[in-house]
Amino acid sequence: MMGPRQVEQGALFYEFSLDTHVPAEHLLRSIDRFVDLTGLRQELAPFYASTGRPSVDPELMIRMLIIGYCLGIRSERRLCDEVHLNLAYRWFCRLGLDGRVPDHSTFSKNRHGRFRDSDLLRRLFETVLARCIAEGLVGGEGFAVDGSLIRADANRQKGVESSAGLPPEAVSRAAREYLAVLDEAAFGAATPVPPKFISPADPAARWTGAHGGQAFFAYTANYLIDLDHAIIVDVEATTAIRQAEVTAAKRMIERSRERFDLYPAKLAGDSGYGSAEMLGWLVYEQGIEPHISVFDKSTRTDGTFSRADFTYDQPDDVYRCPAGRVLTTTGTRVNDGATLLYRASKFDCTPCPLKARCCPNEPRRKVPRSIYEGARDMARDIARSEEGKTSRRERKKVEMLFAHLKRILKLDRLRLRGPNGAKDEFHLAAAAQNLRKLAKIIPVPQPSPA
Incomplete structure (x- = not known):
């Protein structure tokens, strides 16, 4: 029998709780246990005036960004619409049913101002990492390092030859950021060889054909991970060139030691990190075993002795x-x-x-x-051992994280421009991946029966 027609009826009172309408197995409910932004709010306090009109709650914006990067919502305009409509998103953002969702332009204004001035997104990543360490997911004994190319928000067909330099009309924020990092080892000073083309929209993006197909403008996302549970220990944005990736690896190892007192016994990596100078730095200066393939071009092909x-x-x-x-x-x-x-x-x-x-x-x-041949010999001996074979298998955990980054989180192309835009996106993505790993490994406590 056909049921009666549904007719809208206004009610005088409602008893409605967002918490009861969010499923227990929802990803955001699992993640919410590990999100503590009280410290970030205190760090942002000096960047707000004591008088004037109240601003949008920074914790609300950070929670919205976490939703976007955890669930692969790449557009901030769409993110605002989704938070407005989705009950689980409203619950995670502490908005209630009648809370007002900020305009998408608020994110851009704060990103280029308070967030970058206070290095907030870096602190967010470190806060999540500290929770991973507190939960016992970081062993600190073995690390792995790798980098992956991420396409920049730059049209490959509108690049100009580097010999011609930037056009006079290239006065964008990304162009100013490029000029500011010309002397940094992670960007302009990574190599004296100029790229073939420069993008006027994002000059810091590097023209590269590393994938073997059509060349494109890109940045490199560098990850340093712990091999126990593939937790991202550090992240660094660099230009898309191998020398910059090696520099980033050194920075990340030193920074993890300074910030979290992590002293890895071994480092796994591919042959791109197997230069003599890098191996010597690991063995002689850091005391780290190099589980890295040696970069060696001494073999001759003309039939003479190598x-x-x-x-x-x-x-x-x-x-x-x-x-x-x-x-x-x-x-x-x-x-x-x-x-x-x-x-x-x-x-x-x-x-x-x-x-x-x-x-x-x-x-x-x-x-x-x-002069670093002793470190190279040590790396060769490790590569031939069973421990070296195990490290080569474990190193693929980094590649799996990059695959997850591009396919699940949809970060196969950057949305923000400039070196700071790349840093912001990589920090948020790495924090999101660590949060998802926490939610996956540590189950939600089930309420005990009455």
């Missing part, structure tokens, strides 16, 4: 060639003081029957050796 065919005698500090002859060094460093040259005697090389396979076009053979 450096690996020469045996190094550490007690005597000499190399021995395949014929058993000795190569010595004067101790003079070359290549910016990072390399020693070991040379054989001309009287040994000239009559040697292996000369055609060793140095056919030179009177004697010379072998370069990095």
